[in-house]
Amino acid sequence: MFRATAPVRPPAPATGAAGGMPRLLRAGRYAPAGPGTPYVPAADREEFFRQLGAPHGMPFDRAGFAAAPRRTSVELARGALAGLGPLSAEEAPEVAVVASAAPDFEHAELVGSCVQGMLPGEPLTFGVSDQGMLAPFSALRVALEYARRQAFRRLLVLAVDQSSQPFALPADHPAAVRADVAVALLFEWGGGADPVHGVGQRPWPAPGAAVPWDAELPLVAGAGVRTAVPGVWPWATWAGTGQPATAVWSVLAGLAGGGPARVVVAEHDPQRAVLAHCTLDLGVPGRTTTGE
Structure with missing residues (x-):
């Protein structure tokens, strides 16, 4: 995620046949079913959830959290990336952006950092959140802008819905996640310095x-x-x-x-x-x- 040296800008690729339009190369989707592992109470973790929700008037929903599958965003991301199949260094993305509408309950892991280690070449990797259902669209725009400025050709958008939350949400809330799903989309973009179209x-x-x-x-x-x-x-x-x-x-x-x-x-x-x-x-x- 962090570089100690200045980036070296490679030669600009030729303009793509689609007029700067990103092309989908591979797609992987991971949607595990069934219950997760049994819940093991941990007093310090539950106290953390209580403190996290207290300023917002959100009590810790222990029963709901215990009944949830509790699959982390990192686990879901790993499954979606596996769905892409093996990637050589030449096929791997140069920039990867993780998009989510709901936060992960596991705050000890940074999804972007973990994803970076899962991909060949350790690409530039970060996350986009707090934009609800539009987060993946923003992630694609950000990835394309990095590609345009740095002459990258391959970019990855990884969208993650992680359903386990320590706080209850209204059933009809549009941001409520009801299933654990991750989708990995590997794109090629040959737009060079041209504006991104469409x-x-x-x-x-x-x-x-x-x-x-x-x-x-x-x-x-x-x-x-x-x-x-x-x-x-x-x-x-x-x-x-x-x-x-x-x-x-x-x-x-x-x-x-x-x-x-x-x-x-x-x-x-x-x-x-x-x-x-x-x-x-x-x-x-x-x-x-x-x-x-």
Whole structure:
């Protein structure tokens, strides 16, 4: 994560055939099922949770936390990265950004640092959070901007939904995570110094008028887009709920190896009144793995 020497800028790659559009190379998805390990009470840990929630009026939900699977974000990230298959030094990303909508209950591990050690070459790695369901879109934008400035060609976006929380959330809260899922998406970008095309976020009080992307392309979108941009969507695939950071990206991962040549991924966050979207070149992506 930290470098002791100044970065050496490599020669700028040739402009990609997709006009600066990121191309999905591989996708891996990890969604373990079943209960986790039995809960072992620890007085110091439970006191930490009580102190953490006290300033916000959030009591420690011991029964709910004990019944949760308690799979850490690091464990989920490791499973998604394994789904990508082996990566050589030439195939590995040069920058990796972890995106999450909910914090990990395990505060002793930094997901970005752990992910860096899981990848060949120890790429520049960090995390994006506190943006709810839009965090992965921001992660992709940040990764692309690093690629543009540093002439990187390969970038990784890792979205993680970790359901175990020491505090109870309302059942209908849009940020509530209902399942443990991680999705790893390895992209290639040959845009060089050119601006990034087809990626953006904008204020969007629902309902809006017209989509800010190519309406002729297939769409993978969260349910909020249906409300934010009302109309007939015969070419849309709608993601489910309960996975704010990974829902639409899970659908995208499922298209790896058998989807359209190009697709728009979009999400609308009603709490922030923001619409996020990106246009991706699927090309001929590699594997996608779902499982334990």
